[in-house]
Amino acid sequence: MVQAYKTETGNGSPQSGHTGARFRSLLGGWRGDPGIWRRGVLLAVLAVLIALLMILHARIPNRIGNLGSLGETFLPWFAVFLPVILVIGVVRRSATALIALLLPTVVWLDLFGGLVSDKSGGGGELTVATHNVNADNPDPAGTVRQVAASGADVLALQELPTGQVAAYEQALAGTYKYHSVQGTVGLWSKYPMTDTSPVDIGMGWTRAMRSTVRTPQGTVAVYVAHMPSVRVKLNAGFTANQRDGSAVALGAAIDRDEVGKVVLLGDLNGTMNDRSLNSVTSQMRSTQGAAGDGFGFTWPAAFPMARIDQIMVKDVEPVSSWTLGRTDSDHLPIAARIKL
Numbered sequence: 001m002v003q004a005y006k007t008e009t010g011n012g013s014p015q016s017g018h019t020g021a022r023f024r025s026l027l028g029g030w031r032g033d034p035g036i037w038r039r040g041v042l043l044a045v046l047a048v049l050i051a052l053l054m055i056l057h058a059r060i061p062n063r064i065g066n067l068g069s070l071g072e073t074f075l076p077w078f079a080v081f082l083p084v085i086l087v088i089g090v091v092r093r094s095a096t097a098l099i100a101l102l103l104p105t106v107v108w109l110d111l112f113g114g115l116v117s118d119k120s121g122g123g124g125e126l127t128v129a130t131h132n133v134n135a136d137n138p139d140p141a142g143t144v145r146q147v148a149a150s151g152a153d154v155l156a157l158q159e160l161p162t163g164q165v166a167a168y169e170q171a172l173a174g175t176y177k178y179h180s181v182q183g184t185v186g187l188w189s190k191y192p193m194t195d196t197s198p199v200d201i202g203m204g205w206t207r208a209m210r211s212t213v214r215t216p217q218g219t220v221a222v223y224v225a226h227m228p229s230v231r232v233k234l235n236a237g238f239t240a241n242q243r244d245g246s247a248v249a250l251g252a253a254i255d256r257d258e259v260g261k262v263v264l265l266g267d268l269n270g271t272m273n274d275r276s277l278n279s280v281t282s283q284m285r286s287t288q289g290a291a292g293d294g295f296g297f298t299w300p301a302a303f304p305m306a307r308i309d310q311i312m313v314k315d316v317e318p319v320s321s322w323t324l325g326r327t328d329s330d331h332l333p334i335a336a337r338i339k340l
Helices: 001-010 014-030 041-055 068-074 076-089 095-116 141-147 161-172 241-256 275-282 287-291
Strands: 128-134 154-158 176-180 187-188 195-198 208-215 218-226 231-233 237-239 260-269 309-314 317-325 334-339
Touching: 001 260, 014 161, 041 095, 041 309, 068 076, 068 187, 076 128, 095 187, 095 287, 128 141, 128 218, 128 231, 128 260, 128 309, 141 161, 154 208, 154 218, 154 260, 176 218, 176 237, 187 208, 187 218, 187 334, 195 218, 208 241, 218 287, 241 260, 241 275, 309 317, 309 334
Parallel strands: 128 154, 218 260
Antiparallel strands: 128 334, 154 187, 176 187, 195 208, 208 218, 231 237, 260 309, 317 334
16 A cells, blocks of 8 residues: 555656656657757857847947947846747757857856845835836825835835826825925925935936935935936937936936935836946945845836836945835836835
């Protein structure tokens, strides 16, 4: 009886036996087949090209259609080609393709493997959140109440239409004692805000602001920004020049800030990999990269493909970072906890 039980449910189960037999059959079919080195050369070349694009992404020029920035925006998605090459390589019995596949796999893991693991920790005194609420949001009150439920001490909103500001203010009045709306961006805080003012990012109207937030653990400068939108056009490529100029202006303002401890909340319309945001990203840390769990993609909300909404810090320590549930916006809100 014991022997019969092992045969049905143990390591010697029929299912395990069939799997092992199929694997041995596959390997047996490869032995003595000289074609395994000749087949799949094109697949091998494709694998090497993918690896080179990831390694040399900073060398792809932006002069023509901002191709470099476009590639860097979706750089993590180069991984989707790897299982395709793997499956085709196995089906075609190509040892050449499978060995070449190791190169882009190692490169991708070197670039993004650290984002896959959970780096969040405990502690921290200040919870911050940010959300592009979408100017056409049909439920402003419900959207911000959902984000405020994250426990954020400081909450930033972008894309606030003039006619809806009162709805957002009313919905958040019971949670946040202090707030300011500058143009189409706003900041709500449980702690006192001083020295609040718009930040000129060269757009002709206000889409960025700064405020000094005085928490029980210390003072921190909080910036809220909504960078200009980018588009992909057949006749013009990746149109991001206005955003790039605004990033330079924002980076200069943060660099000049006398408080020292800085938190940036906003929709930057770009990822941390995009070289055109270097004036900001070179002096600040991404909370997702330092203390997140996964890639934390935020846009588009229906099927997030890029993290263009950011929480970044300077001279403070992020301890956790996460993406919040979907609202009636086309972006996902994000939150982080930091140690001052």
